[in-house]
Amino acid sequence: MTPMVSATVDADALRHNLAAVRALAPRSRVMAVIKANAYGHGLVAGARALEGADAFAVARVEEGLTLRREGIGARVVLLEGVFDREQLELAAAADFDCVVHAAEQIALLREAAPRDARLRVWIKLDTGMNRLGFKDRDFGAAHAALAALPCVAGPVNLFTHFANADDPQSPDTARQLARFAAATDGLAGERSLANSAGLLAFPDSHADWVRPGLLLYGAAPFAGTVGSDAGLRPAMTLRSRVIAVKSLDVGERVGYGGDWIARRPSRLAIAAVGYGDGYPRSLPSGSPVLVNGRRAPLAGRVSMDMIGIDVTDLDPAPLAGDPVVLWGEGLPVEEVALWAQTIPYELLCGISQRVGVVLR
16 A cells, blocks of 8 residues: 655665765765654665665664664764663674763773673764863763773774854854864874764865765755755655645635635645654745646645645646645645754654654
């Protein structure tokens, strides 16, 4: 049975985008960020399509274990690290890299690491994000403590995260780069700083490893731009279909609250998609969708399972069963995000479990 709403993921687009990342940072290795179900594209399917990456980054132990259960043996980095003895033992057995960002994690490694464990470890410096990581004043001691642990394999690797790289005009990223350089001067270990925005806008941040997320999925991290501006291809297309077509008289209202009013004799297509599928309720009337490949505006509020689309100007008129594209091929997710007053990350990650995700 064909699902009413489907997210088609183009494996060739994922591979194309990985190649584009490598061209942007030719001297860096690529840590492909596939956390949050590969930004809605499917964790395992995304990893298999991106098998050419040098490593994968996930947020949590559970995500990494899913990869291992599916036979994916690539290097996996836990961006949040581990938080208790069980997680530590699982991470060691699965040969995960662990990011360490708090004194409690150093204590856990000292007290609970399996006897024969030799873990690859990244220490996170908080250069201005003020979320995870050691402040400058604590970083040196934390690094020395980690390096002295018998469970840590080789030099401790060095890690930070940008807070504002999606604004290339902001001085914040330059300040973070300077803090990182000062704190890590003279230290051995590989370095990783650049997220998608840093990769595009701050070549000095590329270092040994880049960490693309959004770029791999074909979307741009900067407001007012789309992935194709950087030679990327959208990997996900969210599709539905028309389930009814109605004729409206002047003055008739549409949907909950009757926010949209027909100002002329109108034709309305009802499509089977709504916020229950992850299509944002915040989208206002006028937001674009594609019906049979042609643009038409939303009419009325997005409800749980359905939307109304003003197809008065489409000729020939749509029929029940005709295809509807919510974002993807022909309609960039970045544009839809602007209408929804959010970011493309949220739309891609917000696909609900009832949407059929199909890798092609």
